[in-house]
Amino acid sequence: MIFALPLEPATLADIAQALSVGVMLCGFWMLLQRRLVNVVRTYAAQAFLLALAAAWQAYVQDERQLLTTAVIILVAKALIVPAVLNRIIVKLDLRRSVATSVGFGRGLVGAMGLVGFSMLLVFPVTTTSGALTRETLAMALSVVFLGFWMIITRNRAISQVIALMALENGVLLAVVGVKGMPLVVEMITAVLVLLTFMVFGIFFFHIRTRFDSLDVRNLERVHIIPWLRSS
Amino acid sequence: MTLFSLALDVAHVGLTVAVAPLLTGWVRWVKARLTLRRGPSPFQPYRDLRRLLRKDIVLADSVSWVFIATPFVLFAIMALAACLVPTFTPSLALAPTSDLITLVALLGLARFMLALAGMDAGTSFGGLGSSREMLIATLAEPAMLMVVFSVALMAHTTALPNVALFVLAHPPVFHISLVLALSALVLVALAENARIPIDNPTTHLELTMVHEAMILEYTGPHLALIEAAAMIKLTLYVALIACLFAPWGMATDLSDARVVALGIGTYLGKLAVAGTALAVFETGIAKMRVFRYPEFLGTALLMGLLAIVFLYVNQVVS
């Protein structure tokens, strides 16, 4: 132990559980936000909780490496990315609605179904692992599913990017929560998502300049091979 | 049932009924202070009730017996519910006769009657209130049941005194299921008591009211009974939350007067704390649109379900 707190092992696990549930609930709340600014805020909160979870795991598992991860998550995902996103939102004047393609009610029911499904998926196959691992894995999978669900149900490219990064938070949650996962994996995911973020950034400005909107439904109207029709 | 336990039950109901207007007055006073108003004294609800009780009754031409019976039924149900929820002691004579699910159903009966009364005068506002009230109930009931379910999983019973004794017998723990179930119950309680963000207890703007719209046609003593019932309901929910999640301080040994006094003292303290928290919460938040209720209560439902799932996981492994 780096330093010892006067806590029972059960309490240690409980706090870890609470943090992973918090990350999941943030993913859920993200789906309920009507304004992009609030979506970004919820995302920042999720990243913050994730950083806390990583730090807590660093303490519980006694791994200094994870502490670095926590700091990276805190700085990059909870501070820098939200700031950049906010700038984009202000610049492109997107503060208003989030433009959903599925109604909020149905989105909610779908999200709850996905959370249940991920538990149904994780619990039976992990009967040998401890309660903490199972719950963390279930929560992580839920976050991933919720991220996917958000990508599907949103029309604006910017919401989809936030969703993608929320999805990556799920992957990270699994990585920090399960003992003995090498740091390389998370590094690679992080770099991957950073790249995607950049690609999407360029993509934003392009579709914005061409269609005066960030609605991806515009893309469906583009004829990729127009000469095929003319011939 | 001995004479002593009967007297205890009467004292128990009497305390909750007597203190209920004070809780409502306290919430209003704190809210006034938070918004930099002086506000009426916390004892104002008592004066309001007394004033209403002395007034004449005006009945709409079209009302039937439902309208007249509802205030009495409502008050009786709330008082009965006060017999069932342990406040300062878990040793109640009546409490073993019914459990948490019965309590929820009793409150459902009260709501059923009130919604019918809202429709009885044949006005549009009454119907509007009834319709929305029943919608809220429809959404809140599943979440409430999930809370009941998770409590029952923890304490292996749905009888309220047994739950309180169970929690008292175990050291206080921090567990995610408890947090989730508590949050779900708080959300449900806000919705059920017509508080912000679901309903605004102080509004008299026609299109935003739910509870107030149903009781629009009530006058005089009828209105006093309904207002009193609403106040008791708020107290009841605070007592319920305290009983399920923080029963500490309850008097298990009734032969010691000091322990009983401590029990009553902590109960009043819990009410004050909950009232202050409610006032702070309501000051900081705005009322929701009607069609966002499903999201609010859907979140409560999800939290309740998660609480149960985590209880399952922990039970299997440990």
Next chain:
Amino acid sequence: MVGVPALVALTLLLAGLGGVGLVAIALGRFPGVARCAVYGLSAALCAAMAGIAGVFLLDPASDTQTLELPFGIPTVGAHLRLDPLSAFFLMLIGGIGALCSIYGESYGRHDSEPLRILPFYPVFLAGMGLVTLADDVFVFLLAWELMSLASWLMVLGGKRDGITLQAAYLYLLMAMGGTLALVGAFALMSSESESYVFSTFRAQTFPSLTASAVIVLTVIGAGAKAGFVPLHVWLPRAHPVAPSHVSALMSGVMTKIALYGLIRVGFDLVGLPEGWWGGLLLVVGGVTAVAGLLYAMVQTDLKETLAYSTIKNVGIIAIGLGLALAFRAYGLHVLAGVALIAALFHILNHALFKSLLFLGAGAVVQATGTRNIEQMGGLGRRMPATAAFFFIGSVAISALPPFNGFVSEWLTFQALLGGVALPVWTLRLATPVVAALVALSAALAAMAFVRLYGVVFLGRPRDPAAARARDVGIGMLGPMAILAGACLVLGIVPLGGLVVLRPVMIELLPRSGAALAASDVLTLVPLAASGSAYSGVLLVGVLLVLGLGALGVVRVLAGRACVRRGPAWDCGFPSDDPSAQYSAASFAQPVRRVLGGLVFGIRDVVTMPPPGSMRAAVHKVTLDDRLWKGLYARLGWGVHRLAVEADRARQMTIRHYLMIMFGLTLALLFLVAVTA
């Protein structure tokens, strides 16, 4: 008194009921006499049936009785059997049947063509009774079809219009389909045990695959009759168009006989259940419970709303049965007992309050001349007795204390709480979800019945006919009073239901004796260990004391205050127009918008005219039943296409026919050549 003759007496009573149908035809020239004779005799025979069955059930010394009659399939004969389960259902048929017969005598007085109903009514009762006594495949299916066809004829006999014809046609199709599934189930069991008699099925252990197929087919077959979603479509169309006392029997009793078939097969004939059967019923029940009420919420037809709420209650019963099967499969016998009692209790309760509500609806329909609730209102003051009974039925069906509906739903919840003991993850996770669905359906039921009672009996009359309505006579109020009384008594003293149900539970689940054993007159205790209890007597007593106390306090404090009548205040903008009241459609609007979109793609579109325009705003609600479109419309389309193809084959030339035959011969020869 009950020795050997109980079964014989019951058989004779059923035969007598069949004979009453002939009496109706014989007296056809004198409709008034025929009506009195049919309903009078039916009531007497039904009451006797209920009495004998009740004595059999309550007498601890009575034993299962069997009887073999020399008709039916040659060399097999017809087997009848009386056990607690069939006695319980016979009691239900007899009791409700007798009350509905008394009601029918008054209700049918204004019927212009009584012979369209009278001959079939007693046959319908006899058919239902025979189903419960059947002890071989032939008698069971015969009785089942008798019940289906007699009720079909009565649906057809209601009115001469297109809607009735359509409803009856759909009913016939679904009933036949259901029977086909049951034939399949019995055929599987018969081929395995090489017998048609139920007693051999009982002795046989079926292979797992056969047993599972039997259960699935039975769920389909019985479910089509009971109204499991998605096989429910005929029910809300067919039940309301029959005369109200027949609707009461169809909704209150016939759906229960369908569930009897499920219980008989699932708990008695196929042997030990597998875990997933319970899961299947849980899911079907949960969906049925919620969907039934969502449909009920958007109806404006009084009896159709009641029929949809029947679907909800069937779902609750299915949940209880599914839990019982699941608990039994994993050896949790006491919990299985609690779940089974919950299901049986709900069967009893629903039979009582649904019959009550249908009889009340019949009185309303007779008084106002319409089934459309948007033309009613204010009937509570015009028809106080009917309103009071309908009120009791509404509270009971909304699962609120202190009435009987609450007791059985409470027991269902207690059984669901036991779901944590199940050793399978999927079932364990399913129980809280199903509990949430049950809670949702209970809350929706309360909403639906606030809407129904509020729009029909409260407020101001929306139509001149409603303003002139008069309460019905004692012949119709009497049966309602008895049913309402039963709802209250069973809610306050559930032990009254328990003494009837426990023998059935012990018969079906012999090792569940500890379930509810600790209950007494005062309290209902499902599991002695948990300490959860319900005491209707104390609850009602304290409630009365407190309510009267409040009344006394108000009387003393408000001594000088007086009561005046005046126009409604309505925030200072009262409108004399009764159409300004909240209507049934507006009451359902929030639920339609919040939950309706998911199930049947409901859209509320409001078109506002531009400012300054004098045109009226338009509010249009479009309803698009996804289930009907997605499943039944497609099925119908497929059948139609098949028919078109077949029709084309019918019109081919002789040359084509010869070609087909020749080609077939060649193909068969080729098959021979390949296999040989």
